Amino acid sequence: MKLKTIVNNLHNIVNIEGNLDINIDNIVYDSRKATENSIFVAIEGFKVDGHKFIADAVDKGAKAVVVEKKVNVKDDVSVIRVNNSRVALAQLSSIFFKNPSEKLDLIGITGTNGKTTTTYLIKSIFEAADRKIGLIGTMGSIVGNEINKTNNTTPESLDLQRSFRKMVDKGLDSCVMEISSHSLELNRVDFSDVNVGIFTNLSEDHLDFHKTLEDYFEAKLKLFYKTKDYNIVNSDDKYGKKIIEKIKELDTPVLTYGIDSKADIKATDIEYNNNGVRYLLNTPKGSIKIELNIPGKFSVYNSLAAAACGYAYNISLETIKKALERVKGVKGRFELVPNNRDISIIIDYAHTPDGFKKVLNTIEQFAEGRKIIVFGCGGDRDRTKRPKMGEIAARYCDLSILTTDNARSEDPADIVEDILVGVKKVNGNYKIILDRREAIKYAIENSKPKDVILVAGKGHETYQIIGDNIYLFDERKIILEILDEIK
Ligand SMILES: CC(=O)N[C@H]1[C@@H](OP(=O)(O)OP(=O)(O)OC[C@H]2O[C@@H](n3ccc(=O)[nH]c3=O)[C@H](O)[C@@H]2O)O[C@H](CO)[C@@H](O)[C@@H]1O[C@H](C)C(=O)N[C@@H](C)C(=O)N[C@H](CCC(=O)O)C(=O)O
């Protein structure tokens, strides 16, 4: 594609120097990935300034650079100066890949908890309706049978547009994706043509990045001003109510869902058990019984959001029912590990105070024995949530075993100290075992029949990040190994 074709439509240009009549074969935002005839977009990041790597990108063959600052480059390199490199990257990428999101029904889900699960439920509903749908989120991107790991829950705009292009080329007609608050703040989904926006809930998380809960809310809110066809909002959630109030003047219609509030899509007659939930799904077009194979009230919410999305696309209630009922759960989300000790061992990705409350509430609905939790908190991430998670664990559980999560550059013992503040506040019963494998082993060895052990925080992840090293740590395999060792 000619550079001028890309640049002519670019917003926010401050200045252009150099030849635009050149061919561009690639766009990169990481100099290390620059190739012959590429455009390098220099981003001032949180850790380093991409402008420092312009010479590196040019050495590797970049013929144009997009910058925010004045720079000196070789004469044969074109320089496009813009107001905001991240926004420019999003637009360049969309143009370069020929606006692929316009050819997809794009459904974006935002919220603190439930995004991943809801994407999988929607995928199931669309597939049951014979739609061809791709998925992008924490567990990677799925295009047909191909699953690719992604660096972020919501990838950088360039990677996102490339995935959309792939979906269109492979004949998919829709895509469901998680839209993190970071991605909304950092313009990763700018120039993506979003049809439906879904809000699950909002509670404390990521306060290292957003600073206040209000900023976090404002970031999430942006999604609902981008959508064309529907906004689907949880009307039981305090922030969901705020969103409904704010967006009611927009042309995009709002569909609400909930259990306790007046909602368009509503669950009634709910019955919980340790394997799932039954409820009556009520919609403006009628009601139908749902038997979900994922336990907990939060699963009712996630399935209501997914059902509302199916409803928005005119998918029949029978199809929605069939699709929801065939989902057996998502890896690492309330995943039960089979054992013959008559205990329940649950692996769950809950890693926020709200996630903890929800998952422990669910356990309380069926637990007959003691409740034991094994968990740590991530290093180099929001520290404010550590004592809160400690307090919640100690309030709900008979024993909290404090251990290591992805400690990253922090000392695991320091992280545990932060958690301990909350545990001690409510005089919780605790034990510290920093080695996560040993912590899990202790929990299992010291359990009695009917006890419930929740191993929280890592969910689907199969590794542990300690310092700069990534160690293999597949919790489900490790639990099975331990069960074998101690049988
Ligand atoms: C805080 C944050 O969001 N950071 C994101 C940001 O990185 P950054 O701005 O810090 O980048 P940097 O390392 O300073 O580098 C600046 C620029 O120089 C470039 N560079 C760097 C080195 C070099 O040799 N050459 C070069 O060109 C880099 O490619 C980059 O373009 O831009 C990168 C590229 O898009 C992201 O991968 C990175 O996400 C990091 C990995 C991250 O941890 N993000 C988290 C906080 C995040 O976004 N999480 C949400 C999910 C949250 C949830 O719901 O759980 C998500 O959507 O993933």
Ligand SMILES: Nc1ncnc2c1ncn2[C@@H]1O[C@H](COP(=O)(O)OP(=O)(O)OP(=O)(O)O)[C@@H](O)[C@H]1O
């Ligand atoms: N609707 C919900 N409300 C509260 N907690 C939930 C909800 N859905 C799931 N959870 C809890 O949060 C954990 C994470 O769920 P899920 O991965 O679906 O959320 P997410 O929004 O994708 O989170 P992340 O982006 O951090 O992966 C689950 O394992 C469960 O314990």
